[in-house]
Amino acid sequence: xxDVKEILVKYSSIIKKEIDDSLSNIIPKDLNNASIHxxxxxxxxxxxxxxxxxxxxxxxxxxxxxxxxxAIELIHTFSLIHDDIMDDDxxxxxxAAVHKVWGExxxxxxxxxxxxxxxxxxxxxxxxxxxxxxxxxxxTIAEACIKICEGQALDMGFEGNxxxxxxxxxxxxxxxxxxxxxxxxxxxxxxxxxxxxxxxILYDYGRLIGLAFQIHDDYLDLTSDEDSLGKPIGSDIAxxxxxxxxxxxxxxxxxxxxEVLLKILKDENNSDEDIKIAMDLFNKYESIDYANKIAKRYxxxxxxxxxxxxxxxxxxxxxxIADFVLIRDL
Amino acid sequence: xxDVKEILVKYSSIIKKEIDDSLSNIIPKDLNNASIHxxxxxxxxxxxxxxxxxxxxxxxxxxxxxxxxxAIELIHTFSLIHDDIMDDDxxxxxxAAVHKVWGExxxxxxxxxxxxxxxxxxxxxxxxxxxxxxxxxxxTIAEACIKICEGQALDMGFEGNxxxxxxxxxxxxxxxxxxxxxxxxxxxxxxxxxxxxxxxILYDYGRLIGLAFQIHDDYLDLTSDEDSLGKPIGSDIAxxxxxxxxxxxxxxxxxxxxEVLLKILKDENNSDEDIKIAMDLFNKYESIDYANKIAKRYxxxxxxxxxxxxxxxxxxxxxxIADFVLIRDL
Numbered sequence: 001x002x003d004v005k006e007i008l009v010k011y012s013s014i015i016k017k018e019i020d021d022s023l024s025n026i027i028p029k030d031l032n033n034a035s036i037h038x039x040x041x042x043x044x045x046x047x048x049x050x051x052x053x054x055x056x057x058x059x060x061x062x063x064x065x066x067x068x069x070x071a072i073e074l075i076h077t078f079s080l081i082h083d084d085i086m087d088d089d090x091x092x093x094x095x096a097a098v099h100k101v102w103g104e105x106x107x108x109x110x111x112x113x114x115x116x117x118x119x120x121x122x123x124x125x126x127x128x129x130x131x132x133x134x135x136x137x138x139x140t141i142a143e144a145c146i147k148i149c150e151g152q153a154l155d156m157g158f159e160g161n162x163x164x165x166x167x168x169x170x171x172x173x174x175x176x177x178x179x180x181x182x183x184x185x186x187x188x189x190x191x192x193x194x195x196x197x198x199x200x201i202l203y204d205y206g207r208l209i210g211l212a213f214q215i216h217d218d219y220l221d222l223t224s225d226e227d228s229l230g231k232p233i234g235s236d237i238a239x240x241x242x243x244x245x246x247x248x249x250x251x252x253x254x255x256x257x258x259e260v261l262l263k264i265l266k267d268e269n270n271s272d273e274d275i276k277i278a279m280d281l282f283n284k285y286e287s288i289d290y291a292n293k294i295a296k297r298y299x300x301x302x303x304x305x306x307x308x309x310x311x312x313x314x315x316x317x318x319x320x321i322a323d324f325v326l327i328r329d330l
Numbered sequence: 331x332x333d334v335k336e337i338l339v340k341y342s343s344i345i346k347k348e349i350d351d352s353l354s355n356i357i358p359k360d361l362n363n364a365s366i367h368x369x370x371x372x373x374x375x376x377x378x379x380x381x382x383x384x385x386x387x388x389x390x391x392x393x394x395x396x397x398x399x400x401a402i403e404l405i406h407t408f409s410l411i412h413d414d415i416m417d418d419d420x421x422x423x424x425x426a427a428v429h430k431v432w433g434e435x436x437x438x439x440x441x442x443x444x445x446x447x448x449x450x451x452x453x454x455x456x457x458x459x460x461x462x463x464x465x466x467x468x469x470t471i472a473e474a475c476i477k478i479c480e481g482q483a484l485d486m487g488f489e490g491n492x493x494x495x496x497x498x499x500x501x502x503x504x505x506x507x508x509x510x511x512x513x514x515x516x517x518x519x520x521x522x523x524x525x526x527x528x529x530x531i532l533y534d535y536g537r538l539i540g541l542a543f544q545i546h547d548d549y550l551d552l553t554s555d556e557d558s559l560g561k562p563i564g565s566d567i568a569x570x571x572x573x574x575x576x577x578x579x580x581x582x583x584x585x586x587x588x589e590v591l592l593k594i595l596k597d598e599n600n601s602d603e604d605i606k607i608a609m610d611l612f613n614k615y616e617s618i619d620y621a622n623k624i625a626k627r628y629x630x631x632x633x634x635x636x637x638x639x640x641x642x643x644x645x646x647x648x649x650x651i652a653d654f655v656l657i658r659d660l
Contacts, residue, residue, distance in 0.1 A: 031483035086435035105416035116475035131461035139453040145446035153361035
């Protein structure tokens with residue numbers, strides 16, 4: 001995994017410069033500060049790095065994916081800022097959330113301006129990429145943004161709705177999480193000069209690792225330790241959040257166990273004992289293993305998709321990144 | 331003005347159909363409902379109508395401006411939804427504001443998805459308009475969106491800041507209001523096949539009528555009657571809002587009058603008598619006349635810009651619309 005970390009460190013510094021250039025002339029000063037708050041707070045820049053890599057795996061150059069990749073990171077940042085307002089989350093990337101520092105109005109605006117800047121950034125590479133690639137890239141970003149909004153609305157609608165089945169759940173995490181990662185791998189392919197078939201394959205690669213990431217994120221909530229997770233183990237259970245593990249357990253459980261689990265999920269004041277009972281049920285029905293297996297299958301499928309491409313450093317890194325999503329979050 | 335109203339009624343129905351098509355497949359249902367709430371609540375659709383007209387004035391067809399114009403209306407609607415959250419306004423177009431019906435999270439999301447749909451809509455006319463026009467249009471929209479965000483942030487920053495001078499004020503209303511109207515007239519020109527010079531002229535036409543509209547809006551607040559305004563006369567004074575009239579009066583007033591006016595503007599509980607004193611000061615320093623003259627000059631300048639184009643019905647309507655902004659709001 002050292003190769004992955006090394007390449008992410010290298011890429012994140014050149015992508016960060018691109019983002020800083022794009023945001024430097026925002027006025028007034030407080031909107032500028034609010035807009036750069038999260039991009040200055042770190043972040044592994046995995047999405048734009050994927051764009052740089054998919055540009056190369058199809059025979060293009062690193063720089064082809066730079067502006068379009070940076071645009072994806074701006075979209076990601078915009079969605080984090082607005083999500084934190086919607087969920088009233090206090091902390092993001094170890095910093096106070098934007099709306100906690102500048103208030104909701106300026107946080108809404110900073111999200112909106114990052115969104116706008118993403119499109120400006122793509123258009124700014126018109127001369128180097130050419131008109132067709134730009135339109136294709138903008139279409140890709142617009143489609144991903146629509147899906148992100150729909151996925152977030154679906155996720156909010158799932159709260160307190162325990163009839164969600166596995167397909168509903170997978171559709172939701174595709175829209176909310178995987179669509180933008182897939183947009184990143186697709187947009188890099190477009191910029192790198194891929195043909196339609198290659199573009200489709202790399203979109204699918206992104207979709208699969210995106211799904212695996214989200215499922216793994218839910219898995220970590222139950223199996224990690226509190227220090228590395230940054231929140232109490234089982235907080236998803238406490239919040240009654242629908243995850244693949246919960247969906248699977250509810251589908252498999254006998255009536256008695258299902259009733260116990262639903263009571264815990266609906267309870268807003270779970271004890272540690274409640275969390276343990278839920279965990280025991282997940283183990284009884286092998287739901288944690290099930291989710292883990294699904295995530296691993298997605299990762300293997302994603303890696304296999306890359307076989308059509310000629311061997312290259314970029315291809316190796318893309319395979320490693322697929323494994324990486326089951327080790328650390330994006 | 332009947333010609334203007336007739337053309338707006340005709341255009342708004344075909345633009346509305348375009349918008350309905352674009353928004354029809356949004357999921358889930360509550361996000362869909364929140365997203366179509368304002369577009370179903372009426373609205374004169376002046377911005378997209380301007381795009382249809384500028385497409386024709388440069389020799390293109392009505393339909394050339396249709397999708398790009400509808401995209402501008404989506405951007406306008408997105409900005410209204412987010413502005414209403416920021417200002418916590420209850421009513422828009424005679425209906426409850428989106429966040430009052432569906433709550434802030436879904437209102438933020440519905441704004442975001444309209445924003446995304448605007449870009450999707452422009453890209454969808456790629457086959458009819460061609461790649462270059464699409465990229466130019468998307469660039470125009472992205473630039474306008476950036477300005478809208480900056481203008482809204484500047485406007486919020488002006489609250490309680492009575493050192494704002496005329497240039498600051500005009501810059502702010504250009505960004506907040508005129509930039510999107512200018513984008514509409516520019517995007518129609520692009521779609522209609524205008525050359526660079528014609529595009530620039532029609533952008534400027536939109537900018538000037540946009541400035542005139544905003545100045546006239548502030549003027550109406552003081553000189554209209556409560557029934558047609560839908561809010562008490564002088565509410566801008568009561569709220570201490572910076573308008574061209576206020577900026578002008580503060581620049582011209584002697585120290586004693588300035589102190590009186592500032593006290594009223596800073597007071598959150600003005601009496602009718604206070605409003606009358608402020609009005610008397612605006613009259614004493616001829617600031618209402620001044621603002622009115624500036625707005626009229628912008629309108630005349632806008633109309634004169636159209637002289638370079640061949641005579642046409644579209645050109646006549648564009649001249650009438652310039653006058654129209656000083657009669658009714660957009």
